[in-house]
Amino acid sequence: MRQSNTYVIVYSAVLTVILGLLLSGSAQILGPRQQEAIALDKKKQILGAVISAEEIAAMTPDQVNEFYSKRIASSVVDINGQEITEGGVTAEKVEIAKDYKKPADQRAYPVFIYHADGNPDDVESYIFPLYGAGLWDAIWGYIALDTDMNTIGGITLAHAGETPGLGARITEGEVQSRYVGKKIFDESGELVAVQMMKGEGKDYSSDEHKVDGMSGATITGNGVNNMLKAYLGHYEAYIKAKSSSTAVAGL
Structure with a gap:
């Protein structure tokens, strides 16, 4: 039997309201869990710059959180290297992707400090977030510097939509390991960062500022280069500033 237009409209409206309430309720229930998952993934990426992926994979979520709380301290600085103490801002809550849209001198810059267990004064590495653009979408990561503030101790890289088997290889441990031991400053003290070169299969072990590239992924490699620099x-x-203070302390 054919229903009237009024019936159809009322039925559709009621169904829309019910579905809306269900979706809203689901969002309220799942929201905190989603935020916990995002926070956990961020901690894993930060730790991935200083410990192996295998070690992290072997940890439960509770172990990751415990390890992070014991070994990572943090602060937030401005582009002049001055710590930001006002406004209650914390490194873990700074949204790098959102801040990326702001002028560089208006952003907040998180610093994550990896220290010995139980001794925040015994610093082993400084970890800095990275954010940029790849071939298709955003790329990001974390880079760890040794206490000389020049030698790369480790790096994690991630992406939103790079090509599988090509640019997406930036997430592979073998690619990321190429950066370990490289230098970000040249002999004159100029920041030159590290360049991923075009093509793959060459030996750059004698060059402190170059790493082998990824075949067929030149644009993604350039995105990583631009992001790092x-x-x-x-x-x-x-x-x-940290480099200078470390040198003075070592005298």
Whole structure:
């Protein structure tokens, strides 16, 4: 039997309201869990710059959170390297992707400090976030510098939509390991970062500022290069200040 237009409209409206309430309720229930999952993934990426992926994979979520709380301290600085203490801002809550749209001198810059267990004063590495653009979408990561503030101790890289088997290889441990031991400053003290070269299969072990590229992924590699140079530049004042204080302390 054919229903009237009024019936159809009322039925559709009621169904829309019911579905809306269900979706809203689901969002309220799942929202906190989603935020916990996002926070956990961020901690894994930060830790991935200083410990192996295998170690992290072997940890339960509770173990990751415990390890992070014991070994990572953090602060937030401005582009001049000065710590930001006002406004209740914390490094874990700074949204790098959102801040990326702001002028560089208006952003907040998180610093994550990896220290010995139980001794925040015994610093082992400084970890800095990275953010940029790949071939198709955003790329990001974290880079760890040794206490000389020049040698790369590790790096994690991630992406939103790079091509599988090509640009998406930036997430592979073998690609990321190419950066370990490289230098970000040249002999004159100029920030040159590290360049991923075009093509793949060449030996750059004797060059402190170059790593082998990824076949068929030149644009993604260039995106990584630009991201590294830009964000290390944003942290340069902080890095040089820490480098100077470390040198003085070592005298």
